[in-house]
Amino acid sequence: MPNLKLKINRSSFASTSITWGLGLVLVLDGAASTHTVSVIQQLRRRSILLRLLRTHTSTTSSTSSSDNHTNSTTSNSGTQRQKKINKEMVVVENDTSKDHHLIPDIISNPISTKLQQVIHSHSSSSGGWGKCWDEGIIPWDLGQPTPIMVHLHQTGALAKGRALVPGSGSGHDVVAIACSERYVVGVDISETAIRKAIELSSSLPNAGYFTFLKADFFAWHPTELFDLILDYTFFCAIEPDMRSAWASQMQALLKPGGELITLMFPISDHVGGPPYKVSVADYEEVLHPMGFRAISVVENELAVGPRRGREKLGRWKKVASQSSL
Numbered sequence: 001m002p003n004l005k006l007k008i009n010r011s012s013f014a015s016t017s018i019t020w021g022l023g024l025v026l027v028l029d030g031a032a033s034t035h036t037v038s039v040i041q042q043l044r045r046r047s048i049l050l051r052l053l054r055t056h057t058s059t060t061s062s063t064s065s066s067d068n069h070t071n072s073t074t075s076n077s078g079t080q081r082q083k084k085i086n087k088e089m090v091v092v093e094n095d096t097s098k099d100h101h102l103i104p105d106i107i108s109n110p111i112s113t114k115l116q117q118v119i120h121s122h123s124s125s126s127g128g129w130g131k132c133w134d135e136g137i138i139p140w141d142l143g144q145p146t147p148i149m150v151h152l153h154q155t156g157a158l159a160k161g162r163a164l165v166p167g168s169g170s171g172h173d174v175v176a177i178a179c180s181e182r183y184v185v186g187v188d189i190s191e192t193a194i195r196k197a198i199e200l201s202s203s204l205p206n207a208g209y210f211t212f213l214k215a216d217f218f219a220w221h222p223t224e225l226f227d228l229i230l231d232y233t234f235f236c237a238i239e240p241d242m243r244s245a246w247a248s249q250m251q252a253l254l255k256p257g258g259e260l261i262t263l264m265f266p267i268s269d270h271v272g273g274p275p276y277k278v279s280v281a282d283y284e285e286v287l288h289p290m291g292f293r294a295i296s297v298v299e300n301e302l303a304v305g306p307r308r309g310r311e312k313l314g315r316w317k318k319v320a321s322q323s324s325l
Helices: 034-064 071-098 110-120 125-135 147-154 172-177 191-201 240-253 280-290
Strands: 004-010 013-020 024-030 161-166 182-188 210-214 226-232 254-264 292-299 312-318
Touching: 110 125, 125 191, 147 172, 161 172, 172 182, 172 191, 172 210, 172 226, 182 191, 191 210, 226 240, 240 254, 240 280, 240 292, 254 280, 254 292, 280 292, 280 312
Parallel strands: 161 182, 161 226, 182 210, 226 254
Antiparallel strands: 004 013, 013 024, 254 312, 292 312
16 A cells, blocks of 8 residues: 655644554654544544455455355355454554554543533533534544454354444444344444444445444333443443443343443543543442343453553343343
């Protein structure tokens, strides 16, 4: 791929040079602005989309030249295509993890400060989050699938059936784990986020296995329950006094015996938010009364950049049989 160099000069910093080649290299002289991070995120998202589409095009071309293959061969081709899609996602994951300095510290940086100002300036949290998406103040967005989610999917460690990602944002995790054996629903309160997720993913090979809905998670009542729910940067985004309601809704949406996966972040002692500090005890306090038991709680060894050492992977089983649906 030919190099693409983008040069930006702004009063907030002396110069920014971004080179696109085999990897992404960022050199900052001075403090990065919100605009800079937005550009980086757009470039990263474009990289993921181009890689996935390139894989799909290559596979489709190969398949079209073999019209006389048996149904078994066609089935195997579909399987190989899914494997290639997953492989490309890992390439993206590994490339960007090398450049972990590109990922802002979600707790302490100027963008996070701006995020908190916007959220607290609105009377409703929905209005605040919508404003953040409208203005591109989204420091929690990695611009790629969460590495541990890709890993769990590829190793067959995720439940099949129906899956839910609340606060799905740009939809990277939704797309990463969607497949013929798992239909994934991404829910977000921001119309801008939903629109962005659809734009990024509607033409992907596995687009038939996921959907995005604009809805308030706490007031949402779908007609079908889920086998799996993934929570990442959602629990820490809500006000701490809403955590009991969060657990209650998780219990209501999950099938008996279903699994809730929580990426517990940020495990720290900072004051204020969002993101608000969390601990394993915080999850236990609200999940245990709802009939959840912990299967495992471990360090997330695949946590990105500044989140390493402050993030745990929790897996919870719903053992109670009651549900509000």
